[in-house]
Each structure stands twice: as C-alpha cells, then as structure tokens.
Amino acid sequence: xxxxxxxxxxxxxxxxxxxxxxxxxxxxxxxxxxxxxxxxxxxxxxxxxxxxxxxxxxxxxxxxxxxxxxxxxxxxxxxxxxxxxxxxxxxxxxxxxxxxxxxxxxxxxxxxxxxxxxxxxxxxxxxxxxxxxxxxxxxxxxxxxxxxxxxxxxxxxxxxxxxxxxxxxxxxxxxxxxxxxxxxxxxxxxxxxxxxxxxxxxxxxxxxxxxxxxxxxxxxxxxxxxxxxxxxxxxxxxxxxxxxxxxxxxxxxxxxxxxxxxxxxxxxxxxxxxxxxxxxxxxxxxxxxxxxxxxxxxxxxxxxxxxxxxxxxxxxxxxxxxxxxxxxxxxxxxxxxxxxxxxxxxxxxxxxxxxxxxxxxxxxxxxxxxxxxxxxxxxxxxxxxxxxxx
Numbered sequence: 148x149x150x151x152x153x154x155x156x157x158x159x160x161x162x163x164x165x166x167x168x169x170x171x172x173x174x175x176x177x178x179x180x181x182x183x184x185x186x187x188x189x190x191x192x193x194x195x196x197x198x199x200x201x202x203x204x205x206x207x208x209x210x211x212x213x214x215x216x217x218x219x220x221x222x223x224x225x226x227x228x229x230x231x232x233x234x235x236x237x238x239x240x241x242x243x244x245x246x247x248x249x250x251x252x253x254x255x256x257x258x259x260x261x262x263x264x265x266x267x268x269x270x271x272x273x274x275x276x277x278x279x280x281x282x283x284x285x286x287x288x289x290x291x292x293x294x295x296x297x298x299x300x301x302x303x304x305x306x307x308x309x310x311x312x313x314x315x316x317x318x319x320x321x322x323x324x325x326x327x328x329x330x331x332x333x334x335x336x337x338x339x340x341x342x343x344x345x346x347x348x349x350x351x352x353x354x355x356x357x358x359x360x361x362x363x364x365x366x367x368x369x370x371x372x373x374x375x376x377x378x379x380x381x382x383x384x385x386x387x388x389x390x391x392x393x394x395x396x397x398x399x400x401x402x403x404x405x406x407x408x409x410x411x412x413x414x415x416x417x418x419x420x421x422x423x424x425x426x427x428x429x430x431x432x433x434x435x436x437x438x439x440x441x442x443x444x445x446x447x448x449x450x451x452x453x454x455x456x457x458x459x460x461x462x463x464x465x466x467x468x469x470x471x472x473x474x475x476x477x478x479x480x481x482x483x484x485x486x487x488x489x490x491x492x493x494x495x496x497x498x499x500x501x502x503x504x505x506x507x508x509x510x511x512x513x514x515x516x517x518x519x520x521x522x523x524x525x526x527x528x529x530x531x532x533x534x535x536x537x
Contacts, residue, residue: 498529
C-alpha cells in the first residue's frame, strides 16, 4: 500500500539522509549533519512502510495582486536512486498538491531542478531570474547621501522587516517573513554559518539591507532590499567599496535589465536570464476565487481546464466576476469559451503572463471570439518575483 504522510520518529533521519544525498552528494555522507533549526514540515511517500520519496512543505503569506493569500512552498523533493523510474515522484507530487488543496492553500510554488520536469505536472514559471555579475569597480560610481551602514545579526531581524515589506510592495509572490525565516534562512546560510549582513539607515530610519557571502574573490548577495532607488544605489555602492577585498560581485534584482539604466557603464555588467521558481494552483476553483480582479471589469467566462497531475481539477468552470471578486462553479453543460491547462491558468492567476503570451506558448485555446481580450482584462500582468529559496 502506498501512503503519503508526515515524517516522524526514526524516519526524520532517513528523510535527512535522502535529502543530503539528492542535493549534496559531493559532500559525502555525514550522519551528524544538521541544517540548524527545522523549518517546514517533512513529508514522505511510503510503499508498504518503506520511505521511497520525500518532500518538505513550507507555509507563507504572499502577495497576490495586492492582497495577502496563503502560499505553500514545496522543497526537498527527492526520490532515492533505488526507487526512481517507478512513478513515486509523480505520486508524491500529486499527494502534496491534493493535501495542500485540502488545507485550503490555493497556490504552491517550488524551485525546480529542471523546469521541463515540473512543467509536465502543471507548474509554470512564475518569474525569470536576472543575475548581474560585474567587477566591484563598476558599482562605485553612485553618489551616496548621508546615510549610514550598520552590521546586523539574527537578533536585529525586526529592524529589517519594514524594509523588506516596502521593497516587495507591488510584487506578486513577495512573502511576509517569519522571525524563524529571518533568523535561519536570510541571516544564516542553510547550515549554521552566518551571512554577512548590513542595514542601511537614512535619516535615522532603516532604508535598505544586504545579506551576502564572500568566497573565492566573489561577493554574492543572497538577499537585498531597498525602499527606493536611492537606497538601492547606496547598497550597490557599499558592495562596490569592497573592491580591495574582492574581484567580482553577483546579485539578483526583480526589475531585471532595467537596472542597467542606472549604471553609467552598463556594458561592464553581465546580465544573465534564467528560468526561476514555478507555481501552480492546487485547486482550480479555490485559486480563481482567491485572486482579486480589477474593480472595473465584469465578466462571465467558461473555461475547460486540464490537469496532468490532479484528476479532480480537470473539468469545466464558470467564472463570474463583479466588484473585484470572482465566483466559480462547476458548469459541464455550458459551451466553453476557452480550453486551458492548469499551468497556463496558474500563470494568468499570478500575472506571470497575459492570455496572448499564454496562447503563444500553446497553453490555451480560445473558442469564443473576444475571450482573449476578456482574459487579458481579468488577469493583467504583474511584477512577479519570489525571492525566497526553499
């Protein structure tokens, strides 16, 4: 019998060993390995009592079109080599999505080891990651005002929270961080090692922060937040002033290539674009009702949805929108206006792409004339950026 359940007791160590072998095999086995305080809930897929596949569930409050909603994070998805190619990974993913739907969590995100692997199970890329690499000298040109920098540690997390929330204002999938997340994921690395961290104060008020690591001549910014572009310039200048200690700098930004506009020598900075985190709806009706819609749009649209992972999601749904809210009901008898996969629908819900771009990717087929425009009005694109890695 195959069963999906929380991991407890002696299986906690087995869960840790499977995770370590899947993601850190080059480090060798270490039975004393600890990641520090446990964050997230470990789950396992068991076949006749044997742990054959694992995952970890995280719970977040995340912004979705200007409102806070429940967002699940799915991490540490792994199957030991002895049990691969037997369908366990698929069954584990399905069980996780169904469990999260039962818990009334409308969306689940993950960081894929391979985008194509999770795309086949209904996930879609939430945002692309712009990584910037440059010599430290390229960041020393900014004029910095009278602000000051102060080293901070885990006990100072509260002084950074307002900056983080301001930096993420207007960004879908920006999350509200817990104290535990600040202490053990932002200001520390995944093990026990502390990150270097500084807060930037302006007129006595926190306006920015940096958490970074230095290794082999490169300063790598793990997390950065700024309340405005002036604060961002100050942060970048601070990083650049490490040029006596380092050669290169690496960091990521939500605004993407637009950041090059603030540099006087943009050709000195290399910008790399890669697929980032992925997201999908756990329950179609719940996700469509969780999202807020433009107040000026009223619509009545019927969607035929397919889902390659969760059979209960497949069906025909009528979405009625008025006064910024949506009401969804199963409607198998009405003619469909559009046929869409759950991945394409998830992208519309979070604002990763509009209906036109979704159609270009082959994820939606418009049946009724004008439905493309209706979907574009219902689901305008958003600036989507999930910073948290799990």
